[in-house]
Amino acid sequence: MTLILDPDDPAGWREAPPAIDAGTTGSRLTDGLNPEQREAVEYRGPALLIVAGAGSGKTRVLTHRIASLIESREAWPSQILAITFTNKAAAEMRERVQALLGESASGMWISTFHSACVRILRREAESIGLSSTFTIYDSADQRTILKRIIKELDADTMGFTPASAQAKISKLKNELADVETHARNANMNDPQEVMFLEIFRQYTRRLRAASALDFDDLIAETVYLFRAFPKVAALYQRRFRHILVDEYQDTNHAQYSLIHELTRPVPREIVDELDAHGILVRGMTDGSGAIPGASLTVVGDSDQSIYAFRGADIRNISEFERDFPGAKVVLLEQNYRSTQNILSAANAVISNNFDRKEKKLWTADGDGDKIVGYTGYTAHDEAQFIADEIESLHRAGVAYRDIAVFYRTNAQTRALEEIFVRSALPYRVVGGTKFYERAEIKDAMAYLIAVANPVDELALRRILNTPKRGIGPATETALASFAEQNELSFRQAMRAADGLGLGPKVTGAISALANVLDEAAAMLVPSAEGLEAGTNAGAAKVSDVLVFLVERSGLLDALRNSRDPQDETRAENVEELVAQTRDFDRENPGATLVDFLTQVSLVAAADELDDASGTVSLMTLHTAKGLEYHAVFLTGIEEGLLPHQMSASEPGGPAEERRLFYVGITRARKRLYLSLAMSRAQFGEVAVAMPSRYLQEIPEGLIDWRQSPGMATSRGGTQPRALNARRGEPGGAWGTRDRDLERFSVTRSDKPKTEWANRVTGTVRDNGDLTLAPGDRIRHTDFGEGKVTQVTGEGTKRIAHVSFDTAGQKKLLIKIAPIEKL
């Protein structure tokens, strides 16, 4: 029988730990595991490193390990802290543990690094002089602030850009270097460094003044908190007896330090103090009166380390045994996900990275199908191949949700989306241009932030003249300097607008806005009973506050009454945001506005994935980490894209790009497609693309080239040859056989060269109310003539299923397809 503790129940912190009753770990939790997995579940000791190759069942091992700790009564749920890479992974892990235990195990902290830190920081905010309603600034917010600072300091003349300053500040924070630490190491004779220091100092000051933290601060400030307040740290060190970290290869120095602080023993003096404060420590101390450090389990695979650009340090995992002497290491190599052909390709590619521990994935499930390769002339050609192939997989019974398309850069979605829309292929772009990044949504969110955190000047300045109320830059500056001179916040200056001697119209507008914000703030105060009980009872719901704000501020009306046709969509987006807050209120009863803002700030791209959706998923290779699909399309496998141009100059760049390719390959269960284009439009210009060097690292026999780079380059003879296809050796590495050439020349028919370049980007058609019925014959500009076999869908989404005479079966969106009825 396991006692479940409520995480928010203060008693949970005082509850006696369960008696250790080793040996009761039910075999149920290790049944069906291989010997290595079993060992990873059952090992007990201070430190455990699970080196888990792709698809080796590490999530299974982690969930079973947690369940076994709880079931054997070695730990309460509240003593578990598990760190995952996305919120979605956290939710899944929680569900799986609960399913294993057969009861709710609330009280466990299963979350991302960032979520866990926000939770700690909001709770302990006052220790470090921060408001518990602090705002979390995203990259765009950082950029805005840095832009202002650089402009004020004229730092652009020294070559500083918001992006460069942002990167440098982020890098320092990930190394736990704050302004003063950095100042000590800086070379004050270098004017550039002096200037950077000033930018960094101002940036830090402004975030402080706004009671705001950026993403990197969330981790770094938690570490500073623990280091500066050992008694605060002790609360968490005492509580979390078992810490588990997933994707450990992608932790940066700050995250590593956080884990280090959390696993420290609590010294005897502090234990005594905790005891004096009524916090239960009996039974937790060792012979010396100290509480020993928590046990640490990390899971990772250095071959999948792909976040060096945000400070991930591969040494955290490769030197784990040195950092934690006596650590146990368990190696999981058996793969339960992919076919041997896919694994062989992955093994071959990754073996080209030197300086790695030899590890070979294997499966007992057989070779499976060959990997399919395709080289298009353009990105659209490549996309068309993918769309056709997806349709044929779908006809063969593969659900759309089991198919994913990966790419290196977000810009690559363009061509894919164009073709997918035309092919009436249901798809969803995961990540990319996010809903919350739209200007109107950021505006509405800024209203909420301004209410939740009144000292947030960035949010206030954003909404000051949105919608237009005649408050221009001059008035804004007047308010800002009035605030500074009188040591007021920007918000207080707004309330005092009457005394500023501004025009009556402007003054009225400022006061009206200040009033709306004050009224909204009043809505959020809990009732007397709520305050008494320390809950949010009686406070207005997030959706009610948002509706009040967007109505009373005039934001929604301004969009609705605008003559800009795009504003109609923007108004709908704001209404969609309202709908989202309603969902939030319903799903999180008792949650506060700050809870909502936090959740929005910390959504990861992969969190948007909806398993129930019947759509193909499109995402970057980075977002794909940790996921798996029946069929995977890796696109744009070209020099310059993978490896990316920008990585060439970075130390370790090409090796990291190879790991990215490796991650992509190992996401596939049964079918893997590798595709590329001969030419790719990069910022307007069409550039010649070469096959990626990584393609040749895959043994030839594993790939079935439907159209190889050799075949494609031979067209017209004017294109450069495939990379590394040796001169004087016909076909080179790509095996350009005559038979293929013949087949190829038939495929491309007699179209002139230029047709390939613009066949899709040309005009966006609108066939209006063209009606088609089964039996009709049509002509398509690319596919030629064909017969309509079926029409599905309604209105603008009507889809014609066409059997083309030479191009085979296709689905077309009638409204925009380049077709005519015959």
Add this chain to the structure above:
DNA sequence: GGGTGCGGTGTTTTT
């Protein structure tokens, strides 16, 4: 104070 249009510029991956 607000709107339009020109020209310059950047250009990876993400919590």
Add this chain to the structure above:
DNA sequence: CACCGCACCC
């Protein structure tokens, strides 16, 4: 190509 900043005009 797309976005942003700036200058110009109302």
